[in-house]
Amino acid sequence: MPDKLRVRFAPSPSGYLHTGGARTALFNYLWAKGQGGSFILRVEDTDEERSTEESMRAIISGLQWLGLDWDEGPDPGEFGASIGPHAPYYQSMRRPLHQQYMQRLWDEDKVFYCPATAEEMTGSDGIKLLFSPYRDISREEQQKRLADGQVMPVRFRCPRDVDVRWEDAVRGEVKISSNEVGDFVLFKGNGAPLYNFVVVCDDIDMQITNVLRGEDHISNTPKQILLHRALGQEPPMFGHVPLIVGMDRQRLSKRHGATAVDAYEEMGVLPEAMVNFLALIGWAPGDDREKMTLAELKTAFDPTRCTKSAGAFNQDKLKHYNELYIRELSADELTERLRPFVPPIWFEHRGEDYARRVFVLQQEKISYLTEMEQNTWYFFRDPLEEDSNEKNVAKFLTGNADAKKVLGEIHDAMESLSDEQWAEERLTLIVEAFVESSGLGRGKVMQPWRVALTGDSISPGFYDLVVTLGRDTVLRRVEEWLKKL
Numbered sequence: 001m002p003d004k005l006r007v008r009f010a011p012s013p014s015g016y017l018h019t020g021g022a023r024t025a026l027f028n029y030l031w032a033k034g035q036g037g038s039f040i041l042r043v044e045d046t047d048e049e050r051s052t053e054e055s056m057r058a059i060i061s062g063l064q065w066l067g068l069d070w071d072e073g074p075d076p077g078e079f080g081a082s083i084g085p086h087a088p089y090y091q092s093m094r095r096p097l098h099q100q101y102m103q104r105l106w107d108e109d110k111v112f113y114c115p116a117t118a119e120e121m122t123g124s125d126g127i128k129l130l131f132s133p134y135r136d137i138s139r140e141e142q143q144k145r146l147a148d149g150q151v152m153p154v155r156f157r158c159p160r161d162v163d164v165r166w167e168d169a170v171r172g173e174v175k176i177s178s179n180e181v182g183d184f185v186l187f188k189g190n191g192a193p194l195y196n197f198v199v200v201c202d203d204i205d206m207q208i209t210n211v212l213r214g215e216d217h218i219s220n221t222p223k224q225i226l227l228h229r230a231l232g233q234e235p236p237m238f239g240h241v242p243l244i245v246g247m248d249r250q251r252l253s254k255r256h257g258a259t260a261v262d263a264y265e266e267m268g269v270l271p272e273a274m275v276n277f278l279a280l281i282g283w284a285p286g287d288d289r290e291k292m293t294l295a296e297l298k299t300a301f302d303p304t305r306c307t308k309s310a311g312a313f314n315q316d317k318l319k320h321y322n323e324l325y326i327r328e329l330s331a332d333e334l335t336e337r338l339r340p341f342v343p344p345i346w347f348e349h350r351g352e353d354y355a356r357r358v359f360v361l362q363q364e365k366i367s368y369l370t371e372m373e374q375n376t377w378y379f380f381r382d383p384l385e386e387d388s389n390e391k392n393v394a395k396f397l398t399g400n401a402d403a404k405k406v407l408g409e410i411h412d413a414m415e416s417l418s419d420e421q422w423a424e425e426r427l428t429l430i431v432e433a434f435v436e437s438s439g440l441g442r443g444k445v446m447q448p449w450r451v452a453l454t455g456d457s458i459s460p461g462f463y464d465l466v467v468t469l470g471r472d473t474v475l476r477r478v479e480e481w482l483k484k485l
């Protein structure tokens with residue numbers, strides 16, 4: 001056994017990278033990296049009917065997005081290629097190795113071709129038998145049937161009355177009797193190898209020392225331990241993390257919101273927020289820290305601190321983390337992160353600096369990157385009547401007897417300012433003078449202005465808005481309204 005931790009994430013590429021899978025990948029990554037070990041990605045694509053290239057690409061890009069770089073595994077640059085001393089890391093390409101291990105088990109008489117029909121594998125009570133009535137079939141008989149062309153699965157001859165024990169990294173000692181395991185199938189009649197067999201071959205070959213996975217795999221673990229032993233190996237250390245449930249404690253499903261990680265990427269969740277959020281579903285560092293970077297998580301992760309009961313997926317928490325991480329970005333980082341989420345023309349409209357200034361104005365106000373566009377579009381084009389808020393237009397402009405005066409008098413005073421004088425101090429003097437002379441409250445003065453400038457009554461601070469939009473745009477938009485009032 002290698003002295004450094006070797007940990008793998010072994011997804012079956014039959015769908016997207018789901019939150020549960022992403023969390024398993026993250027825990028494995030943290031476990032390996034926290035101990036200076038290796039994180040290995042192995043694609044379990046033996047089920048040819050269900051595995052798709054699209055799914056594999058989605059899983060690879062999901063892991064890359066989260067920043068969970070693997071030391072060995074598929075080459076992210078070239079689909080189908082692998083990097084690492086145990087290549088290939090696509091299970092479907094590892095058949096010769098699986099065949100070798102099968103040969104060993106056959107030579108040592110630890111497996112048998114099982115001619116039992118489905119009926120023969122069913123007990124009088126209608127329940128499936130665990131042990132085959134043919135487990136003691138002679139090798140001559142098996143060979144004869146094979147020569148006759150009989151199609152038979154290969155079963156593992158499971159030892160009876162053995163306690164299979166392991167020290168689970170999450171649950172502590174687990175013990176299951178081999179009598180509850182039975183003669184499980186390693187190869188189907190058509191020669192296709194099954195999960196429990198190939199996973200053990202590959203874990204041995206890749207020198208995996210630690211296996212951390214969802215507790216839905218717990219019934220597979222005794223089978224795998226028995227196979228490791230049958231192949232003369234000490235099994236790796238196993239750990240089983242509780243599943244993720246929704247806030248209603250039901251198994252996580254579409255009902256609870258998106259289950260695929262890429263949906264969160266598209267929603268404008270930052271990967272560092274997602275990582276932080278996933279890490280704290282069913283695990284805690286043992287102190288009161290909540291906001292933790294990947295680097296901090298690496299040092300803190302310890303599988304024994306995983307909860308024993310299912311962790312809940314609380315989307316409000318994800319939103320909260322995302323807000324925290326968005327607020328922390330520098331203006332440049334924020335702009336870069338937003339680039340895929342806003343129209344490219346925005347950066348050309350008045351240049352990068354202008355876009356950056358606008359984004360910073362709203363940095364504190366968005367929960368997801370996708371919200372930036374709807375919060376700031378009016379910085380990049382004049383609001384037309386149809387994209388203005390009808391109710392507020394009526395309330396503050398068309399149906400407001402003071403509107404003409406509020407817009408007109410302030411406009412005329414502002415017009416006398418040059419571009420250089422167009423700053424908060426001078427603008428404040430103008431607005432305050434009007435507030436004083438008109439006797440109208442500040443809200444009654446500023447709201448018509450906001451609606452005229454943005455199409456709505458919510459916007460950043462009044463002076464931030466007027467200063468950032470700039471003299472020409474402000475005067476133009478107000479003049480348009482003055483013509484209509």
Ligand code: GLU
Nearest residue numbers: 010011012044199213217
């Ligand atoms: N391919 C299996 C899955 O996606 C891997 C389970 C394991 O980690 O052994 O569920």
